[in-house]
Amino acid sequence: MYEAVILGRLFLMEASMAASDPYLKDITQVGPARYAAAVVPSDTNELATVPRAICVGADGNVVVVMSGNSQEVTVAMVAGVLYPLAVKQIKATGTTATGIVAVW
Numbered sequence: 001m002y003e004a005v006i007l008g009r010l011f012l013m014e015a016s017m018a019a020s021d022p023y024l025k026d027i028t029q030v031g032p033a034r035y036a037a038a039v040v041p042s043d044t045n046e047l048a049t050v051p052r053a054i055c056v057g058a059d060g061n062v063v064v065v066m067s068g069n070s071q072e073v074t075v076a077m078v079a080g081v082l083y084p085l086a087v088k089q090i091k092a093t094g095t096t097a098t099g100i101v102a103v104w
Helices: none
Strands: 002-006 009-013 036-038 053-055 060-066 072-077 087-091 101-103
Touching: none
Parallel strands: none
Antiparallel strands: 002 009, 036 101, 053 101, 060 072, 060 087
């Protein structure tokens, strides 16, 4: 048996048991992200999934195309901050930030 305390709630799990997610029923547009993936900026390829937010590992500019239109926008980003941007593409040209991660 393993014990885990999450937000003051005690959960007991057996080693062979799949992890349960007590918050699965609470997932909404403002709920926590459930997936994350490193992003390689590309001038030609769109992201496979439109994320809820993006963050960077090192400060810099990120050139994005928002999911609602085809307008390129340059966003100055600080490392460690989650930016709530629904983007369909992160361009290589003009992007200086590194360690880009998309979450959804």
